[in-house]
Amino acid sequence: MLRLRPLTGLRVRLAAAFTAVALLASVLASGLSYVLVRRVMLQRAQDAVLSEVRTALAQHIPDQLPPDTQEDVGEELIEALTAEGHQAVWVPVPLDGSVRLPEPGHLDVPVSKEFARRAMRGMVFQRVVRKERMNRSRPYLLVGARVTGYETTMDEPQRTTPPMVFLTASLDREASDLRLFTRVLSIADAVALLAALLLALLATRGVLRPVRRLGAAARALGAGELATRVDVRGRDELADLARTFNRTAEALERTVLELRAMEAASRRFVADVSHELRTPLTSMIAMTDVLADEAGGDDGDAARLVADETRRLGRLVEHLIEISRFDAGAASLVLDEVNLADAIAGTLGARGWRDRVTVEGPPDLFARLDPRRFDVVIANLAGNALKHGGPPVTLRFAPADRDGTSGVEVVVADRGPGLPGELIAVVFDRFVKAEAARSRSDGSGLGLSIAKENAMLHGGTLEAANRPDGGAEFTLWLPAGNGGGPA
């Protein structure tokens, strides 16, 4: 049986946990690799530019400069340093401790005073991101450097001091490589996520299939299929569970079979006893009737009492035999087209209750029923109402559909005290009587049980309830079609 489970199902939860772990792992791994790759990539690009600047400065500037050649040297340096994506500018080194910035426009990014000041003391660099339109930004590497270890003259140092250079190198290529890397990582993460989801679904199916099998088996067991067993596969916890289930089912089946056997035996015993009792009882009833008729005086009273009790015993035995037929499954329906109004009138008439029961219902309602069994049920319900309930007793019948099946409904109601609360649930059980004190009443205690069995044999129902305004109400419903019930 496949039911749509809510989102909190075991499968969804397992898959979600699986996927979450996979996502976390892949995001962590890709994040770490991204950071590492970026560091290495930028480091390499920076090192290349820095060593280029260092080499150019070292090679193009001799340790001693001819006078007034800063411009020549500067131009030479710029020619050496300018390349694809590189822009360089030279600035004479001021000797009065001030800081001289390159003119704006020569470089891709402006040089800050602090940067220029630190460039006077040593080689420095800085990554700068220039914001552009359309929310785009371009990263640059800014480098500033001058040389050391040169000789100059005491009195005219400004004429022979080599210039310093500033250089910007575009990091566009690195940025686009990183973008590509990010895209590739995202795709890889998405693929990993999908794979994880797929794997999770497969794995959970593997786990859940035995669980589902166990569930189905448990349901079947609950529905009464005691022979249900599950296959034990593998050696995991679920296999253990399946084994336990099988053992439990086995024990249950054994117990239930034993109980059934015992019950069948006792029922057979009752049936046998009833049959054995019937013949002598029939003789006894005939004999006690004759005795009661012939005897007079005190003897006559005693004989009549014996005759009554013997008749009652006979009825009980008849009922027992009837109910053992139901138990044995030997009861069968003899269906006929029955006019309900006529059948009910006949039943009430035969027992002399026509004046005491008010009948309401359409006169031309037909149903396919077993007339004898219908008579038994109606007689029992009406008799009960008359005996235990208070007048007026009403009997209403009408066509009624239940669950799409057309049928007839007969409601017998009285105005008595109604059924005691605890009795409603068990009123159809055998030997249940309204009052313990009336245990010596005429009823065998089997009447309602037999009525119910008859209703069920028709495929119908018999229900007991209390009316809201007092009194008990028994509702019989029988399918009107072709009997329908188990034949």
Added chain:
Amino acid sequence: MRRSRLRRAAAVATAVLATAGCGVRPTGIISAGDPPDAHGNAAAMTVYLVQGGRLEAVTRPGLPGRPYLAIDQLSVTPTSFERSSGLRTEVHPPARVEEAAAKPTVLIVHPAGPPSGRRQVWSRLAVAQITCTAAAIPGVEAVKLAKVHGPMARLGPLTCDQFSDLLS
């Protein structure tokens, strides 16, 4: 309660990712070590200056990749040390070397700036300075003047020997 904890974890993760960031992040100013040592290879050059009407050779440091720098240096004010020795230069306006094919034996030199009419631009002393300085450059044998007028324009390739009378 569980949900809020989850949300907080997600917020922390987002914050971590945001600080790590994507793309190239800007940095502060980072030191890349000491400045490089200047050790460009350049041979010293000889420049002829004037001392009391005669040519006097002085040595100045050269620049790498600039073989004809000595001609440019003729018009530079002598250093204070040279001046204190009474050295001066006659080459005004500055002399420029014409861009020529690689390694010419005859160097073509012309005055800088726009053509200066019919006036004689350089004195004989200045021309001697130019010629002898050029001759000191390895590979150069003679000098030819260009864009000059007067008697000098008609001169053929000059060598330093022609000015031996000015040499000390």
